[in-house]
Amino acid sequence: MSPHQWSRDLAMGVRFAVTGGREGWIRMTLTAVGVGLGVALLLLCSAMPNVFASRAKVSDARFANVWSQAVPPRADNTLLVAAADTTWHDDGIMGRLVEPEGAQAPLPPGLGRFPAQGEMVVSPALKDLLESDDAKLLRERLPYRITGTIGESGLIGPHELVYYAGTSGMEPTPDKVARLTEYGIPDTKPEKPDPVLLLLTLVTFVVLLTPVVVFIAAAVRFGGERRDRRLAALRLVGSDSRMTRRIAAGEALAGALLGLVAGAGFFLLGRRQLGTGELLGVSVWPSHLDPAPVLAALVAVLVPVAAVLVTLLAMRGVVVEPLGVVRAAKQRPRRLWWRLLPSSAGLAMLYPMIDQGRKNGEFNQYLVIGGVLMLLIGITALLPWSVEAVVVRLGKGWLSWQLAVRRLQMSSATAARMVNGIAVAVAGAIALQMLFTGTQKYYTEDTGQDPSRVQMQVDFSDPEPLSGIEREFSGTKGVRAAVALAGAAYGDARRNPENVGSLTVGDCTALREIAVLPSCEEGDVFVMRAGSHSEGSVSASESALLRQGRGLYIDPSFDGPPGAGTSRGIEIPWTVPANVRTVDPRKDSLEDVNGVLATPGALPERARSALSSDGVYLRLDSSVPDAREYVRNVAARIDPLAKVFGWTATEEDAKYTAIRTGLFVGSAFVLALIGASLLVSQLEQLRDRRKLLSALVAFGTRRRTLGLSVLWQTALPVGLGLALATGVGVTLGTVLLKMIRTPVTVDWVGILTMTGVGAAVVGVVTLLSLPPLVRLMRPTGLRTE
Template sequence: MVLSPALKELLESDSGALLRERLPDRIVGTIGESGLIGSAELAFYQGAEGLAPHIDSGRIARIDGYGTPNTTSERSDPVLLLLILVLFVVLLMPVAVFIAAAVRFGGERRDRRLAALRLVGSDSGMTRRIAAGEALAGAMLGLVFGAGFFMVGRQLAGTAEVFRISVFPSYLNPSPLLALLVAVAVPTAAVLVTLLALRGVVIEPLGVVRSGRPPRRRLWWRLLLPLAGLAMLYPMIGNGRENGDFNQYLVTGGVVLLLVGVTALLPWIVETVVARLGAGGVAWQLAVRRLQMSSGTAARMVNGIAVAVAGAIALQMLFAGAEEEYTRSTGQDVAWAQMEVTLPNAVPPAPAAERLRDTKGVNEVYDYSEGHLGDRARDPEATTTVTVGGCTALREIADLPSCAEGDVFAVHGAEWDSGVDVAKLAAPGRKLYLDPSYEGTPKSLEIPWTVPQGVKAAKPRHGLLAGIDRGGILITPKAVPDTLAPALEGHAYLRLDESVPDVHDRVRNTVAAVDPLANAVTWAETERSGRFDAIRTGLFVGAACVLALIGASLLVSQLEQLRERRRLLSALVAFGTRRRTLSLSVLWQTAIPVALGLLLASVVGLTLGTVLLKMTGTPVRVDWTGVLAMAGIGGAVVLAVTLLSLPPLLRLMRPEGLRTE
């Protein structure tokens, strides 16, 4: 056999010992990138002989091509397209917010440098041009380093797996047009944000003058942004999936404006709240006074996390609301059985069941054989199922009046036999045919069987083996002639002790030893649409990357603020302030804006989620556990960043911070 590199590595490791029992063949090669979906995919091609008789048997198919090319354009699901649109906006918005915030790092030191330039003769306009040039130079240098980090990360991505998704480095080749857009947009944003930040600053030769009492932030224009976003989304409320696709421009614009509204409202909320905060401990007073002096800086630091949490709450509501439409019940009762084994025809189920019972972790095995009976050998008018098994297994299928070896039962009123009179079909002495043939299909076995005397009536039981009532004819093994065995397919249902390590793999190894063509599947109560699952997985992968970016950016922002306040921190320590008090004040300075940001994010996220659910025609339900989880994750990221910033904070409190030239 030939293996993917990941599977080869697994089989050669200790953790692959059980899997190696199922794949004992000699390894003769490795599958290349063009034959794999991802770098961590576990795949193999196995050589075998004697497959021809089993082709088109339902287990083996001859492959004459890969994929299923579709010449007709398939109409996409509007709800899934809406999910994708909102997903991309929610994942990209925090990145844009952090780019805007990053160019404000080191603002106070930059202003002091510009004041020195005024002292040597530059005028106000020249000073602003110099500030824009600094921002442009920094952004260009950042692009160069960013491209380098991207190339390194691109190579490392080939060794990582996130939520069972892996990629090859070649998958991450950027689009030239999008790369050019980034190269133009980032420096442009840096220059514009810098010039915008300098509007309220007067830089004079002897220092930077900011008004002692800055004008209060106005609320009215900040409310216009989220209201405009709601206005763009409102025309699509009630569309559902019956009225065509959602307008992608209105959806994108509306979601962007709502999330941008978070960044506009948060500075006003932080300023308004901290202005009313009063007495407390020393650490609390230090934190509150710092926030009152620079509430904008604190809000900018939290903006990204607030936008991410608001978007995550809205997406979580949309996914939870839409999940029911893309999830269906399998009808499998996982409390009754956890695995199902299907055996090829002519493989007797009884010996296989014994081997399964001897497998570690298997508590109970219900085995039987199954086939199809018709009233004619070819193109029968009436058909039903025939089930062969011991009394224990048959009692799981139907309510039997009594059962002993040699009995035959006809199940009346089963859901599987709707439209078929089983009593008439199972009349004693009537000749039926097992595995009848149909026009347009290869000739089947067409084995004749005469219904014996003494057939007993039975009633169906619901849902134990396949989710619906099973009917037809039930036969105990002693009443089955040997001629029927080639047309019967064996089944076994397993009740497992899932506390046993690797119990599912142990069962699969036993099944593979019974017959290579036997199939073992794990039961589940529900199954989801593959496309919905793919979008959901994309959300998890994207969210993990965005959270990593948020954490890194917050850490840089926190460290930059601490460096700007190095002399102040050293002076406070020199005056006798305890380090513990200063550390606690830094924690309060982070916690207060974060709490306000998460509260605002929850309100905006719930509003956006409600509107999106109404757009899809889905009943509005709030999963408060999910909302709290999203807010908790955002808070945990900030807490982790604060803890990581404590060691540099302690170093900045040393007396050396008072030295100057």
């Protein structure tokens, strides 16, 4: 067959679709909407590389190594910057205090000028937040006058909360205040990717994209039955079967091309709307959502090609004769053996990587993508066989049940095609849920903190403890109790002592949070019992230092170059008092690093200048809604650079959390596509059965019976599809876990949740299709022009 004949027949099909009257336009519109939704999501995915690159570029451009030990000399091009991050409820706010030391100081990205002392430049989202009525406590915490907003080049998203405040009098200190000559991240050797995180990323992308491709393939077949009956007229005027199939492919091509245009429109509309919204704490600039040219071109080419190939493949099972379409005749049962091949091929691709683990190099990306894709695509091959094998054995029941079963027996392929996408999505979600559950332990660290004892901790930038600092917090609304601890070193000589130890200083209330004290008064000193389980317990040699009347020195000096840490101490003499008692540490001690405990009255007055703050620990009243915000306000008033954080039992790896958040965001878009596509498919099937429904109503069938029959027609394939998806999803999840040498655990609660979400989407679509169903069940639907 010559290319000219192909192009002529395809063009004829396009012409029939465009000039086919009202029915042709409705059919092509439905196809265009279904394809367009899928194309819009594919274009969104093709823009993800640019989104990640743009966000990383902004993040790197505004990087300031506040924790660097290297400090350049003061010059005309230096800037002092300190991190003053805070939190408002559950939203993090990036804050920086800046002090230019010369006219050539580097300007942070997105700023037109430096804010003066008492002023700040904020992101648009933070400005809106500060101007809202419920942000009174946040305005008290940031008592600066807003003089401008940060531009797009300094923000990773439109809803990011950022501010730069001007200050004066800062001095560069390690870990607190940095002196910069330029912004930006230094050129460093790229970090070797974690194989498991890379595997999670690859599987996530395949799982999110496969349902989209399945829906596009189903959308190009909308209105297939009506089209096939109409093509019978072409046989009467001399068209052969091959030419008829090519003309049908041309009609599908027209719908796909219109779907490309609609998809581009949906994408542009969604691109603009994404700039005004936020999903799971993630926001994106519309300018970042630029599809990669190569990927966009690939979508533009593959969608029409897929439409032609899918139509030609579907037409192989249909015989279009001059007097009608042979579709309703009894067909031989579908064969199972070849439908198992895609799943078997997927398992064969993944099998070589089983037991590779996390430390044996990266997983083969092509085998991972191919294996997961083939396993998921295998569902679309198995589901039609499963539906046919089950419905052929059904029959007896209510009238609505019999109508539904008979319809499914006549067109089980159509029902399976509608459910394919949801089954693929659920199977992928189950596999990912198993993979995330199995790998969570690798990326979750036990902090050793007990949130039931302490809810918040405040660490100040100035290591010198403030007298009575705990009282500042004890009187704060929402704080039930506050304790402050400080620490220092001691030795048996002024300089270069042979024996050294450490002590923790606090009042009796604070010391009781560390050890079991029989009694405590101001001036008491305690020693952790030697050989106790605590890491801070003293050794036998250290216990010998603490004999009554022994002369020691707090903060002794050590030889070393000037500026090398704290080599020059204050060297404060201290005589061990007579009332030293040995105590046991608490099992739930706040700190496990200091073996000697002392009240402030047991130390010389000068020793307070040698102490360094270990922080303030707070217990909160859970009945006060904004207790944490009141604490943050007090800490910011005392020290703008204070770090305030809540205690958590565990802490997750940031990259792992980012991948999981990306999965949730992508799943939200895919679920929206699933719902919209299912609704369009349901409406198309109802429209195709309009005359049949009207005839049944005209003969006295109750509308309730017909409505229940439509519900059964949806519920049966969905139930079979979800059962098949569960089996494939568990199989895929098991293989992925074995690839990383992780024990296989099946979270049935999570699996039931995934299947329940899929069933809920179908249920909502069915409810939305009931009003059109009622309108179609009118006797006037029998009218024919």
